[in-house]
Amino acid sequence: MIVYGVPLSPFVRKTLFMLHEMGLSFDQEMVVPQGDGTAFRAVSPLGRIPGFADGDIKLSDSSAICHYLARRHDSPLIPYDDPLALARIVGIDKYADEDLAPAVFEPLIERVVKRVRFGEAGDEAKVETAVTEKMPPVFDYLNRCLKDSDGDWFVGKDFSFADIALGAHMANLPLAGVELDTNRWPALGRWCTLLAGRPAFVRMHEAARTFGG
Numbered sequence: 001m002i003v004y005g006v007p008l009s010p011f012v013r014k015t016l017f018m019l020h021e022m023g024l025s026f027d028q029e030m031v032v033p034q035g036d037g038t039a040f041r042a043v044s045p046l047g048r049i050p051g052f053a054d055g056d057i058k059l060s061d062s063s064a065i066c067h068y069l070a071r072r073h074d075s076p077l078i079p080y081d082d083p084l085a086l087a088r089i090v091g092i093d094k095y096a097d098e099d100l101a102p103a104v105f106e107p108l109i110e111r112v113v114k115r116v117r118f119g120e121a122g123d124e125a126k127v128e129t130a131v132t133e134k135m136p137p138v139f140d141y142l143n144r145c146l147k148d149s150d151g152d153w154f155v156g157k158d159f160s161f162a163d164i165a166l167g168a169h170m171a172n173l174p175l176a177g178v179e180l181d182t183n184r185w186p187a188l189g190r191w192c193t194l195l196a197g198r199p200a201f202v203r204m205h206e207a208a209r210t211f212g213g
Helices: 010-022 038-043 062-072 083-118 124-148 161-170 186-196 199-211
Strands: 002-004 027-029 051-054 057-059
Touching: 002 010, 002 038, 010 062, 010 083, 010 161, 010 199, 038 051, 038 057, 051 062, 057 062, 062 083, 062 161, 083 124, 083 161, 124 186, 161 186, 186 199
Parallel strands: 002 027
Antiparallel strands: 002 051, 051 057
């Protein structure tokens, strides 16, 4: 298996996190969005990362890749035999990509991506806007979801793909030097602590941190 993409992308990190949790071996090609390599474009014609190849299988969407991996290897991270849990996981994954991602991506762009990719200084005013305006309503919702859960994770007592999907985006905070206010969001803070203790998360986060310098 080959993953195409750089680990600063939270969507690439989602795929890496899933692979690490499942204990699967893979190679990684460091490709930036819209890269023009022939092998990369064969799996991702639109130039989006991550790209993914498993023999003749070619995919270029992080959620599709993770569902493929779970079904291919019969992983309990996505419990296809539990309709309610599956529905909740699909909903959380969508929330992670459509609501959490835009709230937490700005600090990473301004403090890391601009420096690494373009050699430019970031705009701290945009970081401040993200921290004070964009993140709070999203974190309010996630904190409430955890308080309503019947376990430590977002879908009950078992760690699942829901936690992977959210964790890949929440990793933007430590990578960009943003500290979560655990007094305001205690349940989310406890979840982040548990997440940071998982070896797969550590491997995923370290790859991004190292790449970002």
